[in-house]
Amino acid sequence: MIDLLREVLGRATARGATEADAFAVEDQSFSAQVRLGEVETVKHAREQHLALRVFVGRAVAAASTSDLSRESVGRLVEEAVSLARITSPDDLGGLPAASELAGRVPDLALDDPVGHDLSPEAKIELARRCEGAALASDPRISNSEGGDFSDGRARYAYATTHGFAGEYRTSSFSLSVSPVAVQNGEMQRDGWYHVSRQRARLDSPEEIGRTAARRALRRLGARRVKTAEVPVVFDRDTAASLLRHVAGAASGPALYRGASFLLDRLGKSIAAPAVTIVDDGTIAGALGSRPFDGEGLPIRRTVVVERGVLASYLLDTYSGRKLGLPSTHHAARDGSGVSVSTTNLYLAAGDADPKDLIGSVKNGLYVTELIGFGVNGVTGDYSRGAVGLWIENGELAYPVEEITVAGNLLDMFQAIEGVGNDLVMRDRTSAPTLLIGKMVVAGS
Amino acid sequence: MLARPDRFFEDRFGLTTSVMERLLGSALSRADHADLYLEYRVNEELVLEEGAVKKASRHVSQGAGVRAQSGERTGYAHTDDVSLPNLEEAARQARAIAERASGSAVAAVDSGRPPHDLYTLAEPPIAADLGRKLALLREVDAAARGADPRVRQVIATLASEDLVILIVTPSGFTVGDVRPMTRLSVTVIAEEQGKREVGAFGGGGRVAFDFFLEGERWRRYVAEAVKQAVVKLGAIEAPAGTLTVVLGPGWPGILLHEAVGHGLEGDFNRKGTSAFSGRIGEKVASELVTVVDDGTIANRRGSLNVDDEGVPTGRNVLIENGVLRGYMQDRLNARLMGVAPTGNGRRESYAHPPMPRMTNTLMLAGQDHPEDIIRSVSRGLYAVNFGGGQVDITSGRFVFTASEAYLIEDGRVTTPVKGATLIGNGPEALTRVTRVGHDLRLDEGTGTCGKDGQSVPVGVGLPTLRIDGMTVGGTRV
Numbered sequence: 013m014i015d016l017l018r019e020v021l022g023r024a025t026a027r028g029a030t031e032a033d034a035f036a037v038e039d040q041s042f043s044a045q046v047r048l049g050e051v052e053t054v055k056h057a058r059e060q061h062l063a064l065r066v067f068v069g070r071a072v073a074a075a076s077t078s079d080l081s082r083e084s085v086g087r088l089v090e091e092a093v094s095l096a097r098i099t100s101p102d103d104l105g106g107l108p109a110a111s112e113l114a115g116r117v118p119d120l121a122l123d124d125p126v127g128h129d130l131s132p133e134a135k136i137e138l139a140r141r142c143e144g145a146a147l148a149s150d151p152r153i154s155n156s157e158g159g160d161f162s163d164g165r166a167r168y169a170y171a172t173t174h175g176f177a178g179e180y181r182t183s184s185f186s187l188s189v190s191p192v193a194v195q196n197g198e199m200q201r202d203g204w205y206h207v208s209r210q211r212a213r214l215d216s217p218e219e220i221g222r223t224a225a226r227r228a229l230r231r232l233g234a235r236r237v238k239t240a241e242v243p244v245v246f247d248r249d250t251a252a253s254l255l256r257h258v259a260g261a262a263s264g265p266a267l268y269r270g271a272s273f274l275l276d277r278l279g280k281s282i283a284a285p286a287v288t289i290v291d292d293g294t295i296a297g298a299l300g301s302r303p304f305d306g307e308g309l310p311i312r313r314t315v316v317v318e319r320g321v322l323a324s325y326l327l328d329t330y331s332g333r334k335l336g337l338p339s340t341h342h343a344a345r346d347g348s349g350v351s352v353s354t355t356n357l358y359l360a361a362g363d364a365d366p367k368d369l370i371g372s373v374k375n376g377l378y379v380t381e382l383i384g385f386g387v388n389g390v391t392g393d394y395s396r397g398a399v400g401l402w403i404e405n406g407e408l409a410y411p412v413e414e415i416t417v418a419g420n421l422l423d424m425f426q427a428i429e430g431v432g433n434d435l436v437m438r439d440r441t442s443a444p445t446l447l448i449g450k451m452v453v454a455g456s
Numbered sequence: 457m458l459a460r461p462d463r464f465f466e467d468r469f470g471l472t473t474s475v476m477e478r479l480l481g482s483a484l485s486r487a488d489h490a491d492l493y494l495e496y497r498v499n500e501e502l503v504l505e506e507g508a509v510k511k512a513s514r515h516v517s518q519g520a521g522v523r524a525q526s527g528e529r530t531g532y533a534h535t536d537d538v539s540l541p542n543l544e545e546a547a548r549q550a551r552a553i554a555e556r557a558s559g560s561a562v563a564a565v566d567s568g569r570p571p572h573d574l575y576t577l578a579e580p581p582i583a584a585d586l587g588r589k590l591a592l593l594r595e596v597d598a599a600a601r602g603a604d605p606r607v608r609q610v611i612a613t614l615a616s617e618d619l620v621i622l623i624v625t626p627s628g629f630t631v632g633d634v635r636p637m638t639r640l641s642v643t644v645i646a647e648e649q650g651k652r653e654v655g656a657f658g659g660g661g662r663v664a665f666d667f668f669l670e671g672e673r674w675r676r677y678v679a680e681a682v683k684q685a686v687v688k689l690g691a692i693e694a695p696a697g698t699l700t701v702v703l704g705p706g707w708p709g710i711l712l713h714e715a716v717g718h719g720l721e722g723d724f725n726r727k728g729t730s731a732f733s734g735r736i737g738e739k740v741a742s743e744l745v746t747v748v749d750d751g752t753i754a755n756r757r758g759s760l761n762v763d764d765e766g767v768p769t770g771r772n773v774l775i776e777n778g779v780l781r782g783y784m785q786d787r788l789n790a791r792l793m794g795v796a797p798t799g800n801g802r803r804e805s806y807a808h809p810p811m812p813r814m815t816n817t818l819m820l821a822g823q824d825h826p827e828d829i830i831r832s833v834s835r836g837l838y839a840v841n842f843g844g845g846q847v848d849i850t851s852g853r854f855v856f857t858a859s860e861a862y863l864i865e866d867g868r869v870t871t872p873v874k875g876a877t878l879i880g881n882g883p884e885a886l887t888r889v890t891r892v893g894h895d896l897r898l899d900e901g902t903g904t905c906g907k908d909g910q911s912v913p914v915g916v917g918l919p920t921l922r923i924d925g926m927t928v929g930g931t932r933v
Contacts, residue, residue: 050528050529052530057533057534058534058542072510073513076513079516079518098587099508099510099511155729157729199729199851348515349513383853383855384845388874388875390654391652395876395931396929416696416879416927454928
């Protein structure tokens with residue numbers, strides 16, 4: 013693939029590009045869905061993609077194609093160069109300095125050379141076992157949206173006109189199930205999943221199935237609650253979603269556009285002292301790891317929030333230049349050009365037992381699911397639909413639904429009164445259980 | 457630009473219809489249904505920020521998906537290398553499923569509708585002159601900055617797409633469609649005394665570039681985006697709790713999309729996992745409420761001549777005078793439920809199998825004057841613009857988030873309030889509709905719906921509507 017990229021870059025230079033970079037992705041995937049024990053959908057796919065970014069002087073444009081024929085690649089170069097002749101020049105544009113490029117491509121164990129060696133029948137069987145375990149765990153689990161297994165292998169390559177060329181492979185395996193619990197005419201769906209880069213490290217199908225069933229069952233008998241201002245405990249998954257909002261506001265493009273509630277907050281307190289947030293792309297075998305960023309810069313560990321103080325933004329080269337700061341090596345690529353993304357983002361574990369966090373609440377909410385898009389990244393205003401369990405005298409008392417939780421993200425992070433000791437890095441973004449001292453829960 | 461989809465794929469890839477039929481016929485003859493879907497797509501995006509168009513990009517994607525269905529089983533294989541050997545391989549993989557199932561007793565019911573011609577354009581938006589597009593973006597920027605001194609940042613995006621599809625089945629059925637699409641989006645950030653707010657507005661559809669220039673339509677997008685940002689600078693905290701809510705016309709129709717639309721998609725109802733499962737003929741809304749999903753409105757973003765399985769779209773009545781009448785179906789779920797497909801089988805691209813999806817979902821107009829509806833409320837919320845929404849299909853709980861809303865006090869629209877999420881229960885929320893305006897309006901044409909990781913363009917429409925008792929997720933207790 014690197015040969016193809018070099019050829020494309022050579023052609024772009026010949027057509028008048030002063031600088032250019034290109035990346036290619038090749039992807040093969042399989043997925044199987046089983047519902048109520050029967051195979052429902054099986055998918056096989058093969059995809060490829062080539063994207064080119066060119067600079068003509070200080071003006072930039074991008075083009076991409078899934079057709080890698082010679083003729084099509086020629087058109088791609090023509091289109092990118094002619095688009096760059098109509099865009100406005102920008103003095104801060106351009107590739108990062110050659111001296112900053114990653115010198116070597118570290119092996120982060122992102123691919124599984126043996127794990128894909130399973131027959132379609134065996135893969136279907138994994139999905140069937142996962143769903144089967146959910147259905148078998150309780151008679152009230154009487155329906156299902158299905159169990160899924162999928163695996164994929166991808167190859168990424170990236171090259172620039174100023175000398176960088178690197179490639180790496182990734183694998184991924186996932187198992188998930190969405191059972192439906194039924195009781196007295198009430199239906200509740202929930203689910204559980206696991207994703208891993210190594211098949212051998214995938215949680216057992218039975219464990220995933222049983223967890224999913226437990227999650228659906230505990231939602232039965234859901235009630236509404238009265239509108240009140242109360243302490244709110246976020247479970248690990250919903251706490252991780254709060255982290256994603258912080259990362260969005262800390263990303264360079266949001267900041268230089270003035271569209272972030274973290275504008276001008278670098279070096280200032282944005283959270284309670286118990287909060288430390290880290291982005292680490294160097295963890296071997298982790299889902300968010302990558303050996304170099306979308307501009308060929310070496311990947312690293314970045315402390316974003318240190319004991320409550322905003323310690324770093326998340327920047328690519330361009331947004332860094334706009335803000336007068338160096339890139340933090342968080343460039344990500346899509347066909348339209350460069351954006352910013354986190355790698356493995358987590359909130360460092362605290363020392364509280366999650367049971368004690370719940371135990372400390374006399375009357376409040378334990379959130380297990382959030383829905384909707386009620387987050388304003390410019391102001392930090394937050395209002396989302398929630399599902400969870402009501403806490404009475406330190407105990408999880410009954411399920412609740414059709415309620416919202418609302419506040420402002422800056423206030424919420426300052427009001428974090430407890431950080432759980434239960435961090436598990438099971439996704440690209442991970443957090444321990446969090447206790448927020450006060451939020452508005454709206455209901456009846 | 458590309459009037460004949462069949463000739464397009466023949467010229468470009470040497471795939472004649474008879475070659476494809478033969479491929480399907482030999483590989484998939486034992487399936488209940490099989491089809492080959494070919495797609496060629498070109499996208500262009502121009503982005504203006506900080507007063508200049510600094511980002512321009514163009515993307516080409518092409519590919520094919522082969523599908524075989526037996527009973528409830530679907531085998532799907534896709535490739536982006538559109539050559540005969542690859543298609544044969546894809547067909548072999550799809551067949552692997554079909555072969556193991558015995559023939560299904562469920563017969564397919566034909567929809568019996570002719571295809572439409574809803575968006576033939578003299579010049580597709582992607583072919584319009586780049587210079588004219590850049591000039592429009594610069595005018596948008598100047599107009600937004602001129603509209604209010606508090607405007608600090610303007611981001612304007614003009615996106616255009618041309619999509620050619622061809623669907624072939626073993627029975628010799630071939631149908632193609634050429635689908636243009638364009639969208640102009642304006643986002644502004646306004647600042648006052650260190651406080652910042654964002655406003656966003658836009659429009660588009662299966663229309664030519666000149667659509668934005670007609671009657672200077674783009675100026676309204678700018679004015680609305682600026683108004684939203686500036687109004688929010690002065691907004692107070694939204695109330696928390698149960699309130700009477702009046703929804704403005706147009707985009708607030710996202711209520712229908714979340715509260716009833718998804719729950720009426722055929723797949724969830726075939727599986728019995730929707731809160732609306734088995735409730736056809738039951739009352740699920742006030743008798744003032746009639747909701748249709750209409751894929752046949754000319755030039756709308758959610759409209760299609762045929763769906764992505766080749767079935768002509770229709771105007772499907774979902775709820776009539778409060779009574780649940782029908783679900784939205786693709787071929788698979790229609791066959792398994794013993795009903796006709798409704799033209800709602802859609803897919804994001806060749807990389808995805810189709811499933812039942814909405815097109816343009818709207819509530820028919822009622823009798824009331826919008827002003828009378830507002831006057832009828834002593835204390836409530838008037839919400840005129842929304843961000844996204846989401847629904848839990850099984851429990852029926854849905855949310856949608858207001859991005860521009862005001863208090864109603866003693867029958868008058870008063871203070872603007874901050875964005876807040878509204879939450880309700882699908883099968884029950886529309887039973888509390890007490891007034892329906894005569895002012896049905898369709899949205900501006902920017903909606904995108906996500907389901908199972910697949911995004912498709914959709915539309916919504918709503919007249920002014922009063923709902924007695926919705927939970928408003930504000931922060932003021």
